[in-house]
Amino acid sequence: MIEVENLTVRFGGVTSLNRMSVSFESGTCGLIGPNGAGKTTFFNVLSGFVRPAGGSIRAFGDDLLSIVHYRRARWGLRRTFQTEQAIEELSVYDNVALVHEHAGKSGGSRRADVLDAISFVGLDADPAAKVGGLGVGQRRMVEVARAVVGHPKLVLLDEPAAGLPDAETSGLADVIRQIPARTGALTILVDHDMSLVSACCDTTAVLDFGELIASGPTAQVLRDERVMRAYLGTAEVG
Amino acid sequence: MLDVAGRTASAPQPGSLLRRPSPGALIRTVVIVVLVLFTLLALPQLLSLYYVDYMTQVAVYAMVALGLGVLVGRVGLMSLGQIAVLSVGAWSAARLLFGTSQPFPLVLVEAGLITMVLGTVLLLPALRLRGLYLALITLMLASAVYVVLLTLNFPNGGHGFTGYNGNQIHIPPIRRPSIATSDPAYFRYAVVVAVLMFALVAIHIRTRPGRAWAAIRQSEPAALAAGINTTLYKLWAVALASFVTGVAGGVLAGAVHYLYSDDFPAYTSITILAVVLMGGAYSLWGAIVAALLMQLLPALLNNWGVSNDWLTILFGIGVVFTLTTAPRGIAEQFPKDMARLGGLLVRLVRRGKPGPAGTPEPVSAPAPAAASEAEAP
Numbered sequence: 033m034i035e036v037e038n039l040t041v042r043f044g045g046v047t048s049l050n051r052m053s054v055s056f057e058s059g060t061c062g063l064i065g066p067n068g069a070g071k072t073t074f075f076n077v078l079s080g081f082v083r084p085a086g087g088s089i090r091a092f093g094d095d096l097l098s099i100v101h102y103r104r105a106r107w108g109l110r111r112t113f114q115t116e117q118a119i120e121e122l123s124v125y126d127n128v129a130l131v132h133e134h135a136g137k138s139g140g141s142r143r144a145d146v147l148d149a150i151s152f153v154g155l156d157a158d159p160a161a162k163v164g165g166l167g168v169g170q171r172r173m174v175e176v177a178r179a180v181v182g183h184p185k186l187v188l189l190d191e192p193a194a195g196l197p198d199a200e201t202s203g204l205a206d207v208i209r210q211i212p213a214r215t216g217a218l219t220i221l222v223d224h225d226m227s228l229v230s231a232c233c234d235t236t237a238v239l240d241f242g243e244l245i246a247s248g249p250t251a252q253v254l255r256d257e258r259v260m261r262a263y264l265g266t267a268e269v270g
Numbered sequence: 271m272l273d274v275a276g277r278t279a280s281a282p283q284p285g286s287l288l289r290r291p292s293p294g295a296l297i298r299t300v301v302i303v304v305l306v307l308f309t310l311l312a313l314p315q316l317l318s319l320y321y322v323d324y325m326t327q328v329a330v331y332a333m334v335a336l337g338l339g340v341l342v343g344r345v346g347l348m349s350l351g352q353i354a355v356l357s358v359g360a361w362s363a364a365r366l367l368f369g370t371s372q373p374f375p376l377v378l379v380e381a382g383l384i385t386m387v388l389g390t391v392l393l394l395p396a397l398r399l400r401g402l403y404l405a406l407i408t409l410m411l412a413s414a415v416y417v418v419l420l421t422l423n424f425p426n427g428g429h430g431f432t433g434y435n436g437n438q439i440h441i442p443p444i445r446r447p448s449i450a451t452s453d454p455a456y457f458r459y460a461v462v463v464a465v466l467m468f469a470l471v472a473i474h475i476r477t478r479p480g481r482a483w484a485a486i487r488q489s490e491p492a493a494l495a496a497g498i499n500t501t502l503y504k505l506w507a508v509a510l511a512s513f514v515t516g517v518a519g520g521v522l523a524g525a526v527h528y529l530y531s532d533d534f535p536a537y538t539s540i541t542i543l544a545v546v547l548m549g550g551a552y553s554l555w556g557a558i559v560a561a562l563l564m565q566l567l568p569a570l571l572n573n574w575g576v577s578n579d580w581l582t583i584l585f586g587i588g589v590v591f592t593l594t595t596a597p598r599g600i601a602e603q604f605p606k607d608m609a610r611l612g613g614l615l616v617r618l619v620r621r622g623k624p625g626p627a628g629t630p631e632p633v634s635a636p637a638p639a640a641a642s643e644a645e646a647p
Contacts, residue, residue, distance in 0.1 A: 079495055105497025117492035119484050130481050134497030178496065 033057050034096075034186065034218065039087030041073055041242075048073045050242040051087070059212045060219040062229040062236030062250055066262065069239040071222045072114065075188050079111055080104055092185055106136040108185030108217070110178065112192055118174040120164035124150060124157055128177045137182040149181035152214060153207050169200040176207060180215050187211055187219040193228050201228060208232045226254065238262070309461050314454035322457050324569040326525045329460035332561035333467050333518035335546045336554065337511035340471060342543075343551035344483040345507045347400075349393075350539045351408035354415035355512050357534035359385040359519020364444050364529055365425045365433045374447035378463065378520040385516025390509045397504055412536040424529035443527035460521050467514045468554055479506055544585045548592045550599020559601045563588075 034056045041049040049070045063071050076082040078089065080101025089096040092108075099107055110131070118127050128146045137145065150159055153173045157166055163174055172192060179187050189208065193201045209232050211219045223229055229236060230250055237247035240262040246253050253259055314322055334356055341347045363381035366372060372380075396407045427442045428435025450459035474480055482503040485493040493500050523529055545563040550556025563585075568578050596603035 079491075081491055081494070102494045102497055102499045105495060109495075111495050113489075113492060113495075117489045119488045119492075121484050121488075122481065126481060130485055130498075131496045133478065134482070136497070 033092065035090045036074075037088050037090075039074070039077065039089065040085045041070070041077060041082055042085045048242050049077070049084070049239075052239070052242070052244050054237050054244050054247055056218055056220055056237070057235065058218055059234050060208060060221055060232050062233035062253075063220055063222045063239065064224070064226075064229060064236060065239035068241075070242040071239055072190055073242075074239070075111060075190055075220075075222065078104075078109065078186070078188060102134075105131065105134060108135075108183070109188070110180065110184040110186070110217075111188035112172075112175045112179050112190055114191045114194060116168075116171055116175070118163045118166075118171045118178070121162065123160050123162055124155065124166070124174055124177075125159035127163055127174050128181050131178045132182045135182050145182055149177040152180060152210070153177045154203060169196055172196060172200075172204070173207075176204070180211055180217070184215060184217045187215070187217045189219065189221045189223075191223050192221070193223055193225050201225065204228070205231045230254065306461070306465055310458050314457055319453055320573075321566075321569060322453050323525075324565055326453070326457045326460045327522075327565040328558075328561045329457070329464045330518050330522045330525060330561075331542070331564050332558050333464050333521070334515050334542060335549065335557035335560035335564075336467060336471055337513075337515040337518070338542060338546045339551045339554070339557050339560075340474075340507050340511045340514070342546060343553070343556075344475065344480070344487065345504055346487045347504070347507070348405055348543065349408045349511075350405050350543060351412040351415075352511075352515060352542050353534050353536065353538040354412035355385055355389050355515040356519045356522065357415060357419055358388055359516030360523045360529055360534075361419065361422075361424060361519070362516065363520030363523040367445050367523065368425050368427050368433050368442075374445075374524065378517050381520035381523075382513040382517040385519065386509050386513040389512025389516070390505055393508050394505070397501065397508070409536060409539065412539050416531065416534060416536050419531040419534060423531060426528075441528065444523045444529065446524045456525060460525065463517060463521055467517060468557075471510065471514065472554060474510060479503060479510075483507060541585065544589045548585070548588045548600060550601035550603075552598055553601045556599045556601035559599070 036052060036054050039049050039052040040047065052070070052074070063074065065071050073082060077084050078091075078096065080097075080099070084097070094107065096104070096107075096109075119130070122130065125146055128149050129142055132142050132145055133139075147159065153176045155170060155173045155177060157170050163171055166174070176189070176192060179189065192208070193204055196204065205228050208219065208221060208228075211217060221229060221232055233250045235248060236250040236253045238245050238253060238256070238259045245262055246256045246259050313325065317325065334352055337355070338349060338352050341349050359381045362384040363377050366377045366380055367374070370377075392411055393408070396404055396411075399407060422432050423434040423436070425433030426435060426438060427433065428438065446456055447459060450456040475483075482493070482498045485496055485498055486500050486503060490500050526533075541564065542560075545560040546556065548563060549558070549560030567584075568581060571578055571580065592599060592603075
């Protein structure tokens with residue numbers, strides 16, 4: 033469980049997150065909002081890339097903000113990025129094993145854990161193949177495999193379906209749904225694809241201009257009038 | 271230091287955690303062993319002393335290019351201060367060789383370690399910067415070291431910390447190892463040291479730091495998210511590059527016998543960077559090509575009576591041409607071009623021959639002119 037209290041992030045004169053308080057209990061939780069709402073900023077705070085001006089984050093009883101950014105993988109944090117970050121010059125196996133290696137996991141379990149993660153995401157590629165030679169969808173799954181390897185506590189998925197065709201998005205949804213059951217991790221999904229969010233997330237929080245405007249069961253949140261107005265500017269959510 | 275990560279290009283090859291026998295590995299090893307043996311045994315016999323001296327410099331600058339290749343090709347940091355690092359290694363080795371009777375190999379290691387510590391400490395604050403600012407800082411550091419060397423002078427057998435005595439009439443030469451006092455023997459010695467340095471870097475690339483560097487080069491935030499201490503691994507790269515360059519400085523000291531501050535002007539760093547980019551910063555072979563460009567090319571031009579001033583123009587054109595047509599450098603482009611040429615020749619030769627058991631040529635066979643052209647060579 034993650035409890036965020038009064039989290040505030042400012043970039044110069046711009047307040048990117050304004051006294052945001054929210055909790056993510058378990059399973060897969062959605063985090064949605066229009067562009068610039070502060071979703072990725074929130075992920076960057078969780079990752080340690082952005083230092084907040086105020087507030088606190090307790091994650092599974094730990095003060096997450098007190099952990100140095102690169103040590104958070106060792107703590108159990110994994111994430112994907114909006115832009116592709118799989119390492120082209122390394123093989124599929126090494127891309128995933130790299131995270132396992134630096135997250136302080138035992139070398140003895142590496143091979144099994146890595147191959148298990150690759151198999152879990154359903155990646156149809158030779159583990160020894162260089163990532164540079166894979167298609168966009170496969171690379172995206174490599175990133176998801178990196179995010180689930182080694183029994184993480186918290187998995188952050190930042191627009192994992194961006195640029196994927198419908199068929200691959202559907203396969204991705206199946207994987208995302210299974211992450212909590214398979215790894216025990218709390219998963220937070222940021223995406224603009226409402227059908228993906230609806231399909232994967234039991235609960236969803238909505239940000240608008242850095243402020244939390246709704247949170248609760250996904251179906252209920254997506255019917256919330258403030259959400260429809262703020263997020264889509266219409267009375268319909270797809 | 272500029273970020274020239276070249277993210278879309280294929281890669282230097284960090285070692286894999288997934289152990290599988292590679293069919294090309296044995297061939298690669300055999301080629302390397304044959305080349306090293308040829309360089310050690312045959313080359314000094316085939317070359318005049320003039321070229322043996324230059325080839326010793328090639329071995330030295332191959333190590334310098336190797337160190338810069340670690341920074342540029344592995345971590346994406348472009349240093350303009352490598353000549354200063356080389357001079358620190360040369361100074362340290364010269365001082366130790368004059369001041370102590372330690373064995374030469376030990377002095378080389380000590381020079382490497384001193385340079386490693388100094389290089390890392392000097393670049394520690396600079397690592398917080400990137401891009402043009404870092405490039406400027408390293409260039410200014412090189413200039414500062416040059417000024418210090420002009421003041422201190424290189425050791426020449428005197429006493430005290432600097433080991434410099436301006437009143438000496440007969441300056442003793444910097445000693446060489448007893449097993450390599452002649453120029454051909456010292457060339458072999460330099461090659462052995464260079465091979466060891468290449469092996470050291472290759473081991474790094476093929477293990478944990480190499481994979482961490484690959485991650486940093488691809489994306490620093492993603493590397494951090496993967497649990498990589500990016501500052502530590504960047505410093506590790508700087509330390510390794512400084513060590514290798516420091517050892518190169520020690521070999522240089524023994525090669526030239528006398529060192530002068532004017533031998534290490536700051537602008538030489540720019541030339542080193544240019545040849546490394548031309549040779550190929552992403553491959554170990556690129557370091558050798560870079561050293562050949564930097565040291566052998568001037569020797570050849572000298573021999574042909576062509577002014578070395580042309581080199582500045584040649585390198586300028588070469589960098590622009592290489593970066594636009596073969597951004598991975600000559601070392602990676604040349605084998606591809608040769609393979610393409612070989613494939614073309616094979617196709618031409620096949621077209622020229624009749625099919626098996628008198629099979630007639632297909633209708634789309636080339637015109638007779640093309641066939642006869644193919645048979646010509």
